Amino acid sequence: MMHIGACIASLLGQGGSRRYGLTWKWIRFFKNDRDRRDLVTCGSAAGIAAAFRAPVGGVLFALEEMASWWTSGLLWRAFFTTAVVAIILRALIDVCLSGKCGLFGKGGLIMFDVYSANISYHMADVPPVLLLGVVGGILGSLYNFLLDKVLRVYAIINNVSYKIFIACTISIFTSCLLFGLPWLASCQPCPLDSTEDCPTIGRSGNYKKFQCPPGHYNDLASLIFNTNDDAIRNLFSKNTDAEFQHSTMLIFFVTCFILSIISYGVVAPAGLFVPVIVTGASYGRFVGMLFSSHTNLNHGLFAVLGAASFLGGSMRMTVSLCVIILELTNNLLLLPMIMIVLLVSKTVADAFNGNIYDLIMKAKGFPYLEVHVEPYMRQLTVADVVTGPLQVCHGNEKVGNIVHILKTTNHQGFPVIDEPPHSESPVLYGLILRAHLITLLKKRVFLRTPVRIGSDAFRHFSADEFAKKGLGNVDKIEDIKLTEEEMEMFLDLHPFTNASPYTVLETMSLAKASTLFREVGLRHLLVIPKRTTGSPVVGILTRHDFMPEHVLGLHPLLVNSKWKPLRIALPRFLKIF
């Protein structure tokens, strides 16, 4: 759901898909990076809000996990989105409760409304809960570790048919496993005071008959042969302490743990959030069973806390998880408990590895800037990482040169410099984007002589042409054919240049530059020389230049220094607080 939301949003951000005629006039207002990013954030927030019926949780999730940076404006937009979602959701539920939409009519705004009752807990219940948190944290980080490894294995396979083959094998294996497992569980006699009919055959219900004699049910089957939601509801449910056996819970936990890991990376879409909740809930309930003699918390409560701890251990979110769990279970009295568990599990897990989304992003090789810069970056200056022969445009550039620059490099932006005779000394005028240069070349409005034409250059262009293109339909320089004569003509870049790019001195420490880059959300950062002579610009930094791989590659001594492990480990421990 979250992904769907994000996709729709980013499609909007790309101005709809022209190919499928899904485009509107007003959409082009979103055709820039910031709005697109905000749209995606809001989209994912809406997704969470709809999936878990947790509007506020959705906003917080989007902000805590998605948004690499945060403004009050973005918060407001995300809130607006989820509010609309909540209202529509509520309206649809209203409609559905009057039984107009068949199977979908079930459920209200709160999904697992199992704790409206007034629960009580005391000091004595704290130790087991703490233990729950610690173990949950360890399990969560283990989960992340394994998932990361599995993803890297899947990443090796590029052939599509192999991918599909793997997906099929896994699905077959899964179904065999799930059908086989319940045979391990012994049959339970039906409780006499059960509200729903037991055993249930066919339709979804809590007491599955499976292979059992009449009057009995198979508790493992009743977990496995349900939808995830029903399984979670069963695990969270309150007065069912006698319903499940230790063995059942353990088997179910291990199964979920393994299956959710191996089935995530395959081409078939598999969720992350709900499986983690199921696994955590079963783990929690298992612990609850072990401690049932020492505490007066019921197993369902343990399941909720277990889910919280496992989520905290793998997702490493705090506030948003709190709110989502609150909105799922609708019991505020649980809050202190949930907070303890989240604190403990996140703290423990952070000591081992990063949160699951970062790991996935790394495994998929997206250039993602960490919030906490690696400590060795403090020792380096920007000048150390700036690479490559710098390609510079002049204020009035010959068309031929522009084409040459565009063809020989794949930079996305180029510094624009005014040199004598146009100015008495070399001056950094600004930064021009590759896309804009291409637009200019396509338009073929060239000048015979290098003169400044000023703002009336815009006569030939509409703002739309400089709008950010959607993925896929970006123009390539190779597609533009120019005559010899045109190659000799000139372009005045001044009107199309961003005249106030962000800059840093070459002596700036890499860590601070990276902070700037991240906080302000930049694409390009111009590096200007400390000496006030010679060229006015030393180089240009892009996101990739801040990646640890790149930096370490430049400075091998950092890689094979015996201190590196410490360098990496230390901040992680510090990061805990």
Next chain:
Amino acid sequence: MMHIGACIASLLGQGGSRRYGLTWKWIRFFKNDRDRRDLVTCGSAAGIAAAFRAPVGGVLFALEEMASWWTSGLLWRAFFTTAVVAIILRALIDVCLSGKCGLFGKGGLIMFDVYSANISYHMADVPPVLLLGVVGGILGSLYNFLLDKVLRVYAIINNVSYKIFIACTISIFTSCLLFGLPWLASCQPCPLDSTEDCPTIGRSGNYKKFQCPPGHYNDLASLIFNTNDDAIRNLFSKNTDAEFQHSTMLIFFVTCFILSIISYGVVAPAGLFVPVIVTGASYGRFVGMLFSSHTNLNHGLFAVLGAASFLGGSMRMTVSLCVIILELTNNLLLLPMIMIVLLVSKTVADAFNGNIYDLIMKAKGFPYLEVHVEPYMRQLTVADVVTGPLQVCHGNEKVGNIVHILKTTNHQGFPVIDEPPHSESPVLYGLILRAHLITLLKKRVFLRTPVRIGSDAFRHFSADEFAKKGLGNVDKIEDIKLTEEEMEMFLDLHPFTNASPYTVLETMSLAKASTLFREVGLRHLLVIPKRTTGSPVVGILTRHDFMPEHVLGLHPLLVNSKWKPLRIALPRFLKIF
């Protein structure tokens, strides 16, 4: 509470008060700006969490309102703080419920637990709720407007005795008013099926007797002669539609509205949050009474929504208010309604003026950077606002010059440049802070000749000496007496200079510079020349240079241009989305 929390935190941040011997060794780790700011944020979060028993709400409030910028680290710390608060709170409640702490034993984690019941609402109820939101927004902005005016009036008075006099008059006036008003309300017959005794005499209760005959109660008195909490509880309470009269509610609303405004700015501490809730609740309940025939929502529900709308209209927060109200009333089913109301009221109110905290900060004259820069800043470049004369230190500076610079200016930081013969051309080396210069002068470790001593200069210093000093005990340059001979000696500033300060080109647009300043959370921003000749630094920007007053002061044409109103109004309307 919030304020107390923030104060304690900032005291910690200042390393305790040495005067009162409240200082510890470990505290000095907090002695820098960032940690201090984070501490204050966490402190206020803890305050909210404790005051409203809303831990998550506290975190969000702190982030949405307090923190001008936001990192996941800060979120984590704030969450940690409030989690501890929640746990301690829960433990104390546990203790108190066993009746060990007299009067304080009342209440659980949820303050106004009046909606555990399953409430239902339908499409038909939306229009009145929307109206509630619109009017609430208008009232909220009106509230802000008046409060701002009143604060500015109070700000004129500087004489302490006058201040106290005003406080006394207001308190006397208030008490007279509150005792006088109930006479306006007619007596109501006691409901036959009332759970608590009616009328109540003396102790706090819902049915105050006041001047009424036995068997009757005065509804206005029962609102006024209660604690704020009880008043709110009464207003929120569910099955009391018959309890109050229209006139009562109207009178109570107007009274609260006026009193809370005039009593905020006085020297006596007066809250902002609770009064707004009371006012909003009474307003909402009044609207509820008006619509009672057209809707099946009960009045208590209207009171909750009214409080939400009024809060949204004056505080302009969204997510945090949602969560706080949820945590106060413990009913998730209300969420969509509350979200609608907050959306509408904030949207409406934003069209009129800014949120209440910004107004207060402006009225008190704190230099606060707006998130949304004024549009005319886009037309200006950094060079336009930099004001001279610029004071620069050299890498090896004569003590006399340093003293002279410190005495003649009150800048907090100075650029350090190396000039021939120390370097072949003038080079910007970095930025040094006033406080550090003073520390150096105090230490009197001077050199006879201008040479670079390098890092062994630190021999003479402990990190503690460069730690941020607490307010009050900052050393003044005037206190340092130096001999003529010392004045002629030299200091090597290189080891003590921040060698990688943030810089912008003089051609950078003011708007972007201000974004940088705000997002990265800077104190000083060095402006370097576009031309690559002459001095390597043009000027230094501080927070004050971005203030609209300052900018407009420099460019009077912006002030008395007929477009200014539009320039100010337009972004405010756009800000809505």
